[in-house]
Amino acid sequence: MKKKEVPQDKSNLESANFRELCYAVDDNGEYTTAHSTGWDPKKIALDNAIEEINARIADAKNRVIKGETSPIEYYMELHKMDVGILASYVGFWQWKVKRHFKPSIFKKLSDKTLNKYAEAFEISIEELQNISK
Amino acid sequence: MEIDFTHHQSAHCENGVVSNLMKHNGFSVSEPMVFGIGSGLLFCYIPLLKVNHAPVITYRALPGHIFKKFAKRTGVKMKREKFKNPKEAKARLDENLEKNNPVGLQVGVYNLVYFPDEYRFHFNAHNMVVYGKEGNRYLISDPVMEDVTSLSEKELEKVRFAKGAFSPKGHMYYPISFPEKLELETAIVKGIKDTCKAMLAPVSFVGVKGIHKIAGLIRKWPKKKGVKTANHYLGQVVRMQEEIGTGGGGFRYIYAAFLQEAGKLLGNEKLIELSKEMTEIGDLWRDFALEASRIYKNRSAQTDSYNKVADQLDHIANLEKVFFKKLKKAI
Numbered sequence: 330m331k332k333k334e335v336p337q338d339k340s341n342l343e344s345a346n347f348r349e350l351c352y353a354v355d356d357n358g359e360y361t362t363a364h365s366t367g368w369d370p371k372k373i374a375l376d377n378a379i380e381e382i383n384a385r386i387a388d389a390k391n392r393v394i395k396g397e398t399s400p401i402e403y404y405m406e407l408h409k410m411d412v413g414i415l416a417s418y419v420g421f422w423q424w425k426v427k428r429h430f431k432p433s434i435f436k437k438l439s440d441k442t443l444n445k446y447a448e449a450f451e452i453s454i455e456e457l458q459n460i461s462k
Numbered sequence: 463m464e465i466d467f468t469h470h471q472s473a474h475c476e477n478g479v480v481s482n483l484m485k486h487n488g489f490s491v492s493e494p495m496v497f498g499i500g501s502g503l504l505f506c507y508i509p510l511l512k513v514n515h516a517p518v519i520t521y522r523a524l525p526g527h528i529f530k531k532f533a534k535r536t537g538v539k540m541k542r543e544k545f546k547n548p549k550e551a552k553a554r555l556d557e558n559l560e561k562n563n564p565v566g567l568q569v570g571v572y573n574l575v576y577f578p579d580e581y582r583f584h585f586n587a588h589n590m591v592v593y594g595k596e597g598n599r600y601l602i603s604d605p606v607m608e609d610v611t612s613l614s615e616k617e618l619e620k621v622r623f624a625k626g627a628f629s630p631k632g633h634m635y636y637p638i639s640f641p642e643k644l645e646l647e648t649a650i651v652k653g654i655k656d657t658c659k660a661m662l663a664p665v666s667f668v669g670v671k672g673i674h675k676i677a678g679l680i681r682k683w684p685k686k687k688g689v690k691t692a693n694h695y696l697g698q699v700v701r702m703q704e705e706i707g708t709g710g711g712g713f714r715y716i717y718a719a720f721l722q723e724a725g726k727l728l729g730n731e732k733l734i735e736l737s738k739e740m741t742e743i744g745d746l747w748r749d750f751a752l753e754a755s756r757i758y759k760n761r762s763a764q765t766d767s768y769n770k771v772a773d774q775l776d777h778i779a780n781l782e783k784v785f786f787k788k789l790k791k792a793i
Contacts, residue, residue: 330710330745341580347608349706350473352494352715354741360494360719362473364608370755371704374697377758378514379580381694385515409572410626411515414584417625 330354332363340367341375382409393460399435400460401426404450418449464594467564469603469610473709473716475589476528477502478605479566482591483637484538486564489644498720499535499646499653500528503713504660507667507676511627514583516698519676521712523660525568525587525628529635531656535649537641544631548619551632555592555600558636564593564603568633570624576604576611581706586628592618606706650724651793657717658790661782670786673779677772684768692768693758700751711744718744721789732792736785743781750774 332353342348348364355361389403405415416423428434429442440454447457467486472478477496484491497503501523508518522528533540545551558565570586571577594601599612613621622632661669676699683692703712718740725733750771757767 330715330741330748335710341578345576345578349606350471350709352473352709352719358738360715360722360737365710368704370700370751373755373759374700375580375705377694377697378701382514409514409583411512414626417629 332356332361335363335365336368337365338367338369338372340372342367382406390460396432398430399432400457401435401446402430403460404446404452404457408450415449419445421445463559464596464601465559465562465564467591467593467603470605471608472605474502474522474707474713475605476525476587477716479589479591480529480532482603482605483564483566487637487640489640491644491646492719492723494716494720494723495646496532497528497713497716498657498724499649500530500532501653501656501660502528503657503717505669505672505712507672507679509667513585513627514698516695517679519672519699519702521703521708526633529566531653532649533637535652536644536646538637538644539639540635541638542633542635544633546631548623548632551622551634552615552619555634556595558634559592559595563636564591565634565636566591567622568630568635569618569621570626570630571621572624573617573620574604575613575617576607584624584626586624586626586630588621647728650728654724654789654793658786661786662790670779670783673775673782677775677779680768680772680775681765684765696754696768696771697758700754703747704751711747714740714744714747728793730792732788736789736792739785739788743778743785746774746778746781750778 330351330353332355335351335353343366348366350362351365352360353363386403386406389398389406392398393400393403405412412423412426416426419426429438443454443457447454450457470478470482470485472481472493474493474497477493480496481491481493504520504523506520508520511518529540543554545554555565567590569588569590570584571588572582572584574582574588590605591603592600593603596612598615600615600618602611602613604611622630624630663669663671665671667675680696683695687695704710709716718737721733721737721740725731725737753774754771757771
């Protein structure tokens with residue numbers, strides 16, 4: 330990549346006011362660094378990934394409302410986690426976390442268990458129990 | 463309390479921390495030099511592991527490896543500590559800062575408040591330097607950022623004790639002793655040999671073979687996984703290759719910069735020539751990313767277009783095979 334070809338497209342980096350460093354060659358063929366504000370192929374990939382996450386969040390929310398899953402799954406998606414990551418934050422086995430997705434099991438969880446989830450998501454137990462809040 | 467520490471922005475966090483800590487201790491070592499000596503370049507498809515519900519490819523060595531190899535090959539001694547208890551981790555950090563010793567930390571990205579939201583994923587192999595403390599805020603030199611920043615005690619604890627794959631467990635590291643003179647020459651040769659070995663490894667998911675493997679998977683994705691998932695997977699491949707930290711072209715440009723610098727240092731013309739070749743290969747990786755982005759932008763799913771990008775990867779793999787064989791002979 331030539332230094333003058335280092336892309337300066339719009340990207341999500343703008344919001345944090347930073348540019349990333351790229352390596353490129355100058356006119357004499359010497360390697361140097363140059364700042365890039367972004368590159369469209371990356372922005373599209375990232376935007377798609379975010380869209381995918383948002384779709385997962387919306388889907389989980391729907392299923393909570395329909396009573397098909399517990400709010401834990403919704404908050405897990407909201408925090409871009411998967412079962413493995415959530416399990417390591419709360420210190421349970423993955424099968425146990427999955428079990429807590431069942432609304433009937435979720436209703437019976439102790440405050441101690443609920444608190445672990447609430448802490449992982451940085452919310453109160455009330456917010457954990459009621460996603461519309 | 464602020465240690466007199468100069469922040470230099472780098473493309474990649476791990477190289478950047480090493481380079482900045484070396485410079486702080488009076489050894490001028492560039493980011494590409496750290497990357498090359500530490501055998502940072504790689505291609506590896508990690509079977510079974512999924513991140514963001516998509517397969518994982520890495521274009522670089524495992525977290526911490528660049529650092530470890532660089533230190534070993536240059537004769538720098540490193541102290542590394544991990545902690546179970548966050549309080550102990552904080553106390554050890556404070557102790558070092560009191561002694562005017564800036565330290566490297568491994569952290570998780572998800573709770574790094576100064577990162578744009580869109581970039582905050584559960585990725586635990588980010589690196590930064592802490593170079594002081596003012597009140598209850600730690601002074602942070604994050605190598606991928608243009609300028610220094612700061613984090614509160616609580617914020618820093620969160621990122622040091624992030625959970626999930628490669629959880630940092632408070633991981634802190636810093637150089638404790640240096641050789642009288644850095645013997646870069648021998649270190650460069652070792653670094654290059656190691657990289658050639660990895661890239662030409664006879665393992666189906668590593669190096670050149672790994673690139674062919676991914677090309678093969680890409681051909682199958684649209685039929686096997688459906689358009690939506692195939693596009694999601696392809697997007698992740700591009701993100702791993704180009705997102706913050708790679709310096710462009712899946713680290714190929716940084717590596718080319720290393721070969722150029724190494725060629726001059728060793729007086730080896732062949733390395734300088736090979737640097738040019740690596741740049742051209744980097745350009746082909748960029749072309750692949752561009753072509754792939756057209757697929758997921760249009761949400762098209764003609765098997766043809768997937769085959770086309772897979773062909774590009776196969777072509778790159780063939781070139782890299784020849785390239786690393788030549789590189790092995792050049793030193």
